[in-house]
Amino acid sequence: MNQNIVFGVSTWLWQSPFTAKSISLFPKIKKMGFDVVEIPLEDPSLIDAEKVKQALKNNGLKPSICVVFGDDKDLTGDDPSLYENCFEHAKACFEISKTLEASFVAGPLYAAVGKARLASEEQRQVEWERSVKNLRTLAKIARSYDLDIALEPLNRFESDLINTAEQVMRLIDDIDEECMKVALDGFHMTIEEQDMVKAIQTVGDKLIHVQVSENHRGVPGTGLTPWADFAKGLAAIDYKGAIVMESFTPENKQLAAAVNIWRKLAPSQDEFAQKGLEFLKKTFND
Incomplete structure (x- = not known):
């Protein structure tokens, strides 16, 4: 039994954006048996960090x-003002993260989410170099808050820059900043990776965060994700971080449209969380 793994759930499962009122979810999340709550910082101005803490x-x-x-906000864009938007937003998010005593922020911060086009090799190289340069700046900002950044590969429909473990490691090597780490999301991995164990071993000790749902974004254990391989891969690198369930409520139409959830994935979001946690504990801790 692996006693190092702790389990969490994203508040996106119930609502968006996270606001001062979202702390009302915390008692339910704890009662369900989670130890970690993932807080998406969409609009920092809506959050009272001290109350959340x-x-x-x-x-x-x-x-x-x-x-x-x-x-x-796009570190690969043609307009430099987009970079400044990223840095200012990141500073606000880092400030909250520091107050909440988090050690890192996770996400696909190398480019704007949803930027997926058939770009030329020349354009792709230009945007790669912009991302490297701007992520070095972001790394320096993160260090000033004593935070790491866990870069998350996305599937091909959400990013044309970083889709795989191999690609994110190449990006991190090019950035060459110690605070740049990796977050892996099983949903994206089931689309892009050929071998779950190999992908996890590729990032190795750079992996500090894991997100999961099913290959259809539904309750873990109800789809085609190779969960045994997932567990084997994490055990192989002696992963000691959290596994956080990340999916989205279909009740928020704007959020549902953004992630292409067109149907209910469980009878209720509470049942989604409870059944998913039961499966994750059995899969990763037994």
């Missing part, structure tokens, strides 16, 4: 922080 403490929960860049 106290609510985490009151409920015995640890935070993990998820950050993404939208269309107006």
